[in-house]
Amino acid sequence: MRLRVDPVKCQGYAICTEVAARHFTLDDWGFAQALVVDVDEGDVPAVTEAVRECPVRAIRWIDGPATGGPAPRPAPPAV
Amino acid sequence: MTGSARREAGTPVVAPPLPILTTVSAARPWAGEDDGLLGPTPFVREDRSGYEARGGHRDRVLLDCGDDRLARLAARPGLPGLLGRGGAAFPALRKIRAVADGVAATGLSPVVVANGAEGEPLSVKDRYLLRYRPHLVLDGLLTVAAALEAPIAHVYVADRAARTSAEAALAELDVPAGGPQVRVFAAQDTYVAGEETAVVRALTTGIARPADKPPRPFQVGVGGAPTLVLNVETLACIARAGLPAGRDAGSTFLATVSGAGRPPVLYELPTGLPLGDLLREHLGRVDSSADVLFGGFFGGILPAWPDLELSHPGVLRRGGSLGCGSLHLLAAPACPVRTTADVVAYYARHNAGQCGMCMASSSAIAATLAELGDPRPGVAYAALLPRWAAQLRGRGACAVPDAIAVLLRALLRSHPQEVTRHLASGCDECRRAPGEPRWGHLLASLPSDGEPVTADGPVGRVPELVPVGVEVR
Numbered sequence: 001m002r003l004r005v006d007p008v009k010c011q012g013y014a015i016c017t018e019v020a021a022r023h024f025t026l027d028d029w030g031f032a033q034a035l036v037v038d039v040d041e042g043d044v045p046a047v048t049e050a051v052r053e054c055p056v057r058a059i060r061w062i063d064g065p066a067t068g069g070p071a072p073r074p075a076p077p078a079v
Numbered sequence: 080m081t082g083s084a085r086r087e088a089g090t091p092v093v094a095p096p097l098p099i100l101t102t103v104s105a106a107r108p109w110a111g112e113d114d115g116l117l118g119p120t121p122f123v124r125e126d127r128s129g130y131e132a133r134g135g136h137r138d139r140v141l142l143d144c145g146d147d148r149l150a151r152l153a154a155r156p157g158l159p160g161l162l163g164r165g166g167a168a169f170p171a172l173r174k175i176r177a178v179a180d181g182v183a184a185t186g187l188s189p190v191v192v193a194n195g196a197e198g199e200p201l202s203v204k205d206r207y208l209l210r211y212r213p214h215l216v217l218d219g220l221l222t223v224a225a226a227l228e229a230p231i232a233h234v235y236v237a238d239r240a241a242r243t244s245a246e247a248a249l250a251e252l253d254v255p256a257g258g259p260q261v262r263v264f265a266a267q268d269t270y271v272a273g274e275e276t277a278v279v280r281a282l283t284t285g286i287a288r289p290a291d292k293p294p295r296p297f298q299v300g301v302g303g304a305p306t307l308v309l310n311v312e313t314l315a316c317i318a319r320a321g322l323p324a325g326r327d328a329g330s331t332f333l334a335t336v337s338g339a340g341r342p343p344v345l346y347e348l349p350t351g352l353p354l355g356d357l358l359r360e361h362l363g364r365v366d367s368s369a370d371v372l373f374g375g376f377f378g379g380i381l382p383a384w385p386d387l388e389l390s391h392p393g394v395l396r397r398g399g400s401l402g403c404g405s406l407h408l409l410a411a412p413a414c415p416v417r418t419t420a421d422v423v424a425y426y427a428r429h430n431a432g433q434c435g436m437c438m439a440s441s442s443a444i445a446a447t448l449a450e451l452g453d454p455r456p457g458v459a460y461a462a463l464l465p466r467w468a469a470q471l472r473g474r475g476a477c478a479v480p481d482a483i484a485v486l487l488r489a490l491l492r493s494h495p496q497e498v499t500r501h502l503a504s505g506c507d508e509c510r511r512a513p514g515e516p517r518w519g520h521l522l523a524s525l526p527s528d529g530e531p532v533t534a535d536g537p538v539g540r541v542p543e544l545v546p547v548g549v550e551v552r
């Protein structure tokens with residue numbers, strides 16, 4: 001399961017960094033950066049909470065490969 | 080004024096004064112065994128009969144009646160190795176196959192797009208191809224449309240001359256019944272309008288701004304359909320490989336070469352040519368003290384190593400990116416820090432204004448680089464620059480933050496002494512750099528249609544030159 005912060009949406013509310021501090025950090029301008037792209041099974045609950053809590057729904061799960069062959073049709077964005 | 084006439088309705092335009100213009104006045108094929116990409120007579124528009132006399136518009140008929148259309152396409156010389164010419168250098172055939180897979184998975188009909196929106200201020204090759212070799216581009220577009228059985232094809236352009244030429248070529252061609260519907264789409268002329276997802280968004284909603292990925296256009300594109308967006312030079316390469324005298328699709332590339340106080344030249348270069356050979360041709364000498372700004376504003380500044388191989392992997396190995404293929408020469412003693420600051424200032428002004436992290440970071444980095452002529456005491460520049468380069472990678476909806484990261488990394492890697500010198504004692508050239516648009520000296524253009532443009536020509540009568548003069552928002 002892979003993680004992506006949508007830069008168009010992220011407003012830097014910094015909720016994700018509180019809920020899942022090991023997975024998100026803020027850059028020098030206060031916008032969220034996913035620290036871990038491939039999330040371990042055990043961490044999924046914490047990250048899922050961050051996904052749910054982000055007020056602008058900027059965090060997405062992305063399944064399938066990043067590039068190359070087409071991923072299965074992306075599920076409607078996980079959030 | 081020139082800006083507002085050409086903009087699609089809706090967006091307010093602020094047109095700052097246009098900088099000094101340098102016009103590409105010459106085109107030179109390097110190894111001219113076939114007509115290549117520049118064509119038989121550079122800067123003379125090739126019409127349908129001229130192109131067909133060279134065997135054009137024929138080979139794709141074979142694709143139309145074959146069973147395994149993709150395999151036939153892939154059998155053209157050099158196609159499997161052809162890298163996209165828009166800047167990202169993604170293998171063209173892999174993209175085409177990905178769209179075919181998307182079609183198989185969704186059952187939707189694909190859309191194909193010839194992307195001629197060349198936002199890079201230092202590159203003119205896409206505009207050149209659309210103006211002077213529209214049939215080569217259309218042949219490529221119709222070829223991939225036939226291979227994918229796409230019912231709709233778009234020619235996506237951002238300048239008026241390209242649009243006129245593409246429309247005229249389509250009128251000459253009268254695509255046969257049963258062939259795809261081909262439409263010319265005039266995009267907003269901005270730096271990001273040619274980015275793949277911006278192309279898809281423009282064709283779907285009229286707004287040429289990038290969207291976050293995934294999904295990529297080959298998954299969900301125009302109107303939701305799997306969409307193939309190929310740069311016009313990539314399509315020209317595909318068409319050329321199908322001509323009777325055509326050579327390997329990737330054998331040459333178009334390079335807008337500017338800078339060093341010389342008039343810019345549009346070259347067609349053999350892929351992999353050593354940089355030293357190009358310098359000898361262009362400057363009459365190998366000046367290894369010079370620097371080169373690669374790939375429009377995208378590929379970083381590297382020293383002019385004579386043995387640097389001009390190909391995507393070749394430039395990548397040395398820490399830069401060939402991008403759209405342009406090279407801007409910075410003859411010594413041009414300061415690489417100053418030029419990096421110029422380019423980042425451009426990005427701070429011409430990003431699409433939609434990602435918070437991109438707007439904030441580009442302005443902050445531009446401001447920081449601009450003060451290196453007179454560094455402020457107590458600021459840990461040496462730690463900040465690499466830190467920012469690392470923070471920006473892969474973050475934006477489009478590649479602008481990556482471009483800034485490449486510029487910073489290349490500067491730190493290729494010119495550590497220069498950076499140190501700035502931090503220790505400042506720099507006169509940086510201190511003297513003009514205010515906005517400080518990137519004004521970084522610009523190449525084509526002569527406007529029928530009206531030669533000179534460096535001191537009347538700016539108000541040069542409609543094509545809007546890309547650099549228009550505010551994105």
Ligand code: SF4
Pocket residue numbers: 005009010011012013014015016017031032053054055056057058059
């Ligand atoms: S919670 Fe959402 S908006 Fe806030 S920083 Fe994280 S991703 Fe950005």
Ligand code: SF4
Pocket residue numbers: 007271288289290429430431432433434435437438475476477478479480
């Ligand atoms: S990364 Fe920058 S240029 Fe790209 S879409 Fe976002 S704001 Fe626009």
